[in-house]
Amino acid sequence: MPDFDINSTGERVGKVFADRIKGKTVIVTGVSPGGFGADTARVLALYGARVILAGRSLTKIKATADAVKKVPNADLKELVIDLGSLKSVRRAAEEVLGYSVPIDVVITNAGVMGTPYQKTVDGIEFQLACNHVGHYFIKLILPKLLEAPEPRVVLGVSVGHFWGGVRFEDYNFEDGKNGQSKSAVIFHGVALAERYNKLVVFSVHPGSAATNLDSTMTMEDYERCPDLSYF
Numbered sequence: 001m002p003d004f005d006i007n008s009t010g011e012r013v014g015k016v017f018a019d020r021i022k023g024k025t026v027i028v029t030g031v032s033p034g035g036f037g038a039d040t041a042r043v044l045a046l047y048g049a050r051v052i053l054a055g056r057s058l059t060k061i062k063a064t065a066d067a068v069k070k071v072p073n074a075d076l077k078e079l080v081i082d083l084g085s086l087k088s089v090r091r092a093a094e095e096v097l098g099y100s101v102p103i104d105v106v107i108t109n110a111g112v113m114g115t116p117y118q119k120t121v122d123g124i125e126f127q128l129a130c131n132h133v134g135h136y137f138i139k140l141i142l143p144k145l146l147e148a149p150e151p152r153v154v155l156g157v158s159v160g161h162f163w164g165g166v167r168f169e170d171y172n173f174e175d176g177k178n179g180q181s182k183s184a185v186i187f188h189g190v191a192l193a194e195r196y197n198k199l200v201v202f203s204v205h206p207g208s209a210a211t212n213l214d215s216t217m218t219m220e221d222y223e224r225c226p227d228l229s230y231f
Ligand SMILES: NC(=O)c1ccc[n+]([C@@H]2O[C@H](COP(=O)([O-])OP(=O)(O)OC[C@H]3O[C@@H](n4cnc5c(N)ncnc54)[C@H](OP(=O)(O)O)[C@@H]3O)[C@@H](O)[C@H]2O)c1
Pocket: 029, 030, 031, 032, 033, 034, 035, 036, 037, 055, 056, 057, 060, 081, 082, 083, 084, 085, 108, 109, 110, 111, 112, 113, 130, 156, 157, 158, 159, 205, 206, 207, 208, 209, 210, 211, 212, 213, 214
């Protein structure tokens, strides 16, 4: 196993694992330009994966698709999914179940952080919905994943679990003091791995990068956060 460190680029990692990437069908959620998902999609395409670009905004999906298409022979498909709407999640899952190929890997990268308190159309706290509940999408597309010879699930997490577990008695975040969505994502990963022997599941903290993630956060919001020196 080669040494990867803070200077290792996506291309370098992709090159090392090129034989495992080639020919795989991979869904990546949250592929807006400038984020981790868009770059993940680019590197996957570069090494020969068929990439399903999934996001809530078709305009942003298309912008990323245009950028990734600079990779020769990029094999891309678009999937609109709003993780904050169970109706949209179910609709997207139906679309995936209609694909003619198995899904080898799903990377649930999409997420939000520090958004103002609000509930989704389904009455679920927005951050828990987008980061965790919406990604029950995986459960809905399981038949397609389990058709693959070696299916993988990669769940996007952070260091959020250091800040608290899941308050099951207050899942809708009524007091808004502590995060819990990324801890819930990790529990989801453990539960998936325990229930489906064929699935290999990873909860991955991508590291720290300046993306659009904190675009709704103010300095005051950051000051209210627990110790950020982990970052
Ligand atoms: N950046 C960091 O330092 C850092 C650190 C730790 C963990 N992470 C994790 O890395 C992942 C990617 O974040 P990023 O930093 O690349 O931020 P980003 O650029 O904001 O990417 C987040 C993506 O999630 C999408 N998304 C948000 N809500 C959605 C919804 N309801 N339905 C569908 N898609 C939705 C966003 O779409 P829109 O553009 O439409 O909003 C965007 O494409 C997240 O899970 C985040 O928690 C990032």
